[in-house]
Amino acid sequence: MGYGEKRKGYYRGRYWIAPGVLRTVVDSNGDTVRFSNKREAAKAANDAEGKVRNGSWRDPSAGKTTFGEYANRWFVEQDLAASTTQNYRHHIEEHLLPHFEEMELASISRSDVKVWEKAERAIYAASSVKTWHATLHLILADAVDEELITSNPATKRRGRGKRAGRSRDRGPEKVVTDPVGALLIAERTALLSGRDDEFVACVLKAYTGMRWGEIVGLEAKFVRRASVRVEWQLYELDNGELVRCAPKDDSYRTIDTPVWLSGLVSRHVARIRPTPCLCHGETYVFRGQGAARAGAHQGAKLVDVARRAGVSTGTVSNVLNHPDRVAEATRIRVESAIAELGFVRGGVVAQHPPHWRRNGFATWLFTPAASGWYPKKVPQEARPVPLLAEPWPGVPERGRNATGRSEACWLPIAAGFTPHSYRHFHKTRMEDLGTPPKLMDERMGHLDGSVQARYTHITPEMRQRLTAGLTAEWEASLDARLALCSSSRVAALDRLLRERLKARR
Structure with missing residues (x-):
């Protein structure tokens, strides 16, 4: 059974998670909860031990996991279409990790999300920021389900925020013709x-x-x-x-x-x-x-080769012009990408590409x-x-x-x-x-x-x-x-x- 343990000026709750393994009742930030009397401490300890017995207990220190660590694990566990996987990777790597990567899950607050969203809106379209916010909400919602955090700070509360000026966030009206x-x-x-x-x-x-x-x-x-x-x-x-x-x-x-x-x-x-x-x-x-196309590059471009090979366009250029400056493994990877995409220098292709x-x-x-x-x-x-x-x-x-x-x-x-x-x-x-x-x-x-x-x-x-x-x-x-x-x-x-x-x- 759990019990209350007297400390200097307060009581703390102690409970067993395994034979010989004791834990202290802590809050969502992993800090020890200080009780004013022994009875309250013992009750909290027994509640925590009850969760251990029914299998619903989660280590409170999990909230100290950084967003970057959790997001990487979360991404690997997803089983999605290739297009959705690509989109999530872009959202996480380009827009979420730069701001939240080193932050502990339990330390992320609503104000942190608002600061991030405001900074993104200063650079990108409101519709794009809304999409990235939805991905952040999805990741943190799964963290709530795993009981790593108690609430989702990315949840938008209804009726909050300014009303005036919202029309500026609307996308352009769709154009149709007859x-x-x-x-x-x-x-x-x-x-x-x-x-x-x-x-x-x-x-x-x-x-x-x-x-x-x-x-x-x-x-x-x-x-x-x-x-x-x-x-x-x-x-x-x-x-x-x-x-x-x-x-x-x-x-x-x-x-x-x-x-x-x-x-x-x-x-x-x-x-x-x-x-x-x-x-x-x-x-x-x-x-x-x-080849019939006018005024534009034909077929695969240099940037397409770079993306396929996972290198910069400068590296692809070096492989084409100064191969001795490039490591052999990288050169082979770039040459394989060139062959797969049918890249031809100068953009001239002998026949129509298939798609x-x-x-x-x-x-x-x-x-x-x-x-x-x-x-x-x-x-x-x-x-x-x-x-x-x-x-x-x-x-x-x-x-x-x-x-x-x-x-x-x-x-x-x-x-x-x-x-x-x-x-x-x-x-x-x-x-x-x-x-x-x-x-x-x-x-x-x-x-x-x-x-x-x-x-x-x-x-x-x-x-x-x-x-x-x-x-x-x-x-x-x-x-x-x-x-x-x-x-x-x-x-x-x-x-x-x-x-x-x-x-x-």
Whole structure:
């Protein structure tokens, strides 16, 4: 049994955790609790000994574990998708450890979390800081469950903090466009790439709402006569690796496609005759951007090699230019990364890489198509896309002094529109067409767990009305495009325009 032991000016509680092993009752900081009388000390000791007997006792000194020690152990114990693991590693290493690493878990207070959050908000976007705060809360919540600490200092208390100025933390309002704008952005993207792949992919994304990873990971065998099956996605990690994994939230689904869209994708597959990629051994509908791309680095970059090898870009440069200055083990690691990524000096690749890269597509093709501007890249400032004026809507000018030789530039269609915005576009169009929520959720890969959703079912008539509505909007956008110009340098669109013009006669 526990007992109270008299000390100079106070009593302390003593209890057994094992034969011959005594412990003292301490508080959450590991300091001895001083009782005013022997009875209170004995009661606290007996309570602690009761926890030892029922298996719920935890060593109070565990609270002295540093955040860095616990976070490293916590991270190793997680069993998560590669993308989530990558994100957690970034949150912990780049934003949590620099501030909390040496702090004992029990010593972290609400004020410490507030000081950290305020410092982060001075540098980074509020939405990013909110994400990192959620990771901190998750880690400390698990520490509470393990009884290493008694409460979670990262828990936000409702009704606290200033009310004024909160609107400044909101992200920018999402940009959407209409069907004509969606078509014109797809055409411009293909003009910048110099091929049809980007046009077909953008139109498919706009009229199915598929996620970017699902478009990149779409295999030819899942393109059907009146539907597209979402079975896999390719998720790009920070090191450049593309991981073949299940769609987000296991949102496997079959998306109905209008006849014209099925034909567009099928003709594209028949034309390019895709072959299995070396990285996954699967045959994909869309290829990466290769030598046809204008004004940007081709294929894997120096930084991609550095990330894969776990070294700096300077070390990669030394391996390429002064290999004698680099340790043999490091040189071998870098050379292996170069071979795996297919890196070629000068950025010239002999053929299309098997898959798109997220940053290359969005930054150098899609964003200029939507906004009419290339982004800033040292030493160049942001600049309009240089064009030859004819034929409409202009031909992107390439090469040295392209700006000096240009005759025109594009006006913005929807500045701020991103590849992901096509999902917002598709949902908005379905809302406008009066599509039932159950069918919208199915196409978007969302899950509605409400009771109402369980009592709603999708009928063939619902599907037919939606595909008919999407077809009507697509044909109206083609008519609007025909009114601007009856031809296009994008072969897939030019064929559609000619077919539409013939059907109208």
